[in-house]
Amino acid sequence: MSELQDKRVFVTGSGAGIGKAIATLFAERGARVVVSDIDKDAAARTAEQIGAAGVANCDVTDEAQVLTAISETVGILGGLDVLVNNAGIEISSPLLQQSTDSFDRIFAVNVRGAFVVMKAAIEHLVASKGNIVNIASIAGVGGSPLLGSYCATKAALIQLTRVAAVEMRPNGVRVNAVCPGFADTSMVDRLIPDFEAATQVPFGDLVAAKQGRLGTPEDIAELTAFLASDRAAWITGSHYILDGGLTASLV
Numbered sequence: 001m002s003e004l005q006d007k008r009v010f011v012t013g014s015g016a017g018i019g020k021a022i023a024t025l026f027a028e029r030g031a032r033v034v035v036s037d038i039d040k041d042a043a044a045r046t047a048e049q050i051g052a053a054g055v056a057n058c059d060v061t062d063e064a065q066v067l068t069a070i071s072e073t074v075g076i077l078g079g080l081d082v083l084v085n086n087a088g089i090e091i092s093s094p095l096l097q098q099s100t101d102s103f104d105r106i107f108a109v110n111v112r113g114a115f116v117v118m119k120a121a122i123e124h125l126v127a128s129k130g131n132i133v134n135i136a137s138i139a140g141v142g143g144s145p146l147l148g149s150y151c152a153t154k155a156a157l158i159q160l161t162r163v164a165a166v167e168m169r170p171n172g173v174r175v176n177a178v179c180p181g182f183a184d185t186s187m188v189d190r191l192i193p194d195f196e197a198a199t200q201v202p203f204g205d206l207v208a209a210k211q212g213r214l215g216t217p218e219d220i221a222e223l224t225a226f227l228a229s230d231r232a233a234w235i236t237g238s239h240y241i242l243d244g245g246l247t248a249s250l251v
């Protein structure tokens with residue numbers, strides 16, 4: 001039997017990209033998945049494609065919507081074993097030219113959103129001795145031009161992961177983070193023109209030189225599935241880099 005068989009799972013931002021791949025892999029391995037996204041059509045498509053247990057949409061910046069979505073999820077699943085905090089946005093801008101509103105916006109989604117969802121879900125995860133996987137980024141461990149505020153949000157998410165893990169260990173809840181390099185999703189597609197303009201290097205060449213290839217959403221789903229499973233029973237408060245070696249190299 002798969003280690004994810006019958007696990008009750010809620011994935012934010014699972015209408016597309018990495019979240020969709022995570023929801024898909026978990027469902028393939030027997031988990032009961034509730035799909036959630038700000039984009040209701042995308043969530044409905046994912047849910048239908050993977051045979052999800054249900055849909056409970058929310059914009060993670062809206063605490064009332066998050067509370068409702070978690071309550072709907074627990075209603076559908078009868079509890080919650082795994083929360084995957086995947087919803088996130090990118091904003092590409094030279095840091096000190098970024099507007100304050102846009103800086104606030106990315107923190108509202110990537111940091112406050114993850115915090116609010118963890119808070120809403122925690123009583124159910126304590127009840128099941130479940131776990132949380134936060135989708136951070138290598139941008140949380142190293143700096144990247146044009147991604148200053150994004151880097152700061154992902155560093156913050158790693159720190160939330162650490163502290164939540166330590167505080168929740170007595171309750172039997174594990175909390176970990178995954179830090180992907182560049183992966184093949186629409187988020188990266190949106191970044192390519194700005195990166196190429198700034199570096200004068202074709203993005204494909206940069207990726208080949210630094211990562212070997214683009215990551216796939218499935219690469220990230222595999223690590224997420226492992227961390228969410230009982231095989232990772234002694235892993236908490238950790239963040240795992242998967243980037244084809246990008247952060248391992250100084251040159």
Ligand SMILES: NC(=O)c1ccc[n+]([C@@H]2O[C@H](COP(=O)([O-])OP(=O)(O)OC[C@H]3O[C@@H](n4cnc5c(N)ncnc54)[C@H](O)[C@@H]3O)[C@@H](O)[C@H]2O)c1
Pocket residue numbers: 012013014015016017018019036037038039042058059060061086087088089090109113135136137138179180181182183184185186187188
């Ligand atoms: N693609 C990469 O290279 C990469 C690398 C490292 C980390 N990440 C992280 O992985 C996560 C997923 O990224 P992706 O590449 O799949 O992005 P994506 O833009 O392809 O998909 C993101 C999904 O999140 C949803 N979403 C956006 N804002 C939301 C909100 N406020 N509330 C609920 N849902 C919302 C979108 O509708 C979309 O379905 C993000 O947290 C991102 O920062 C991505």
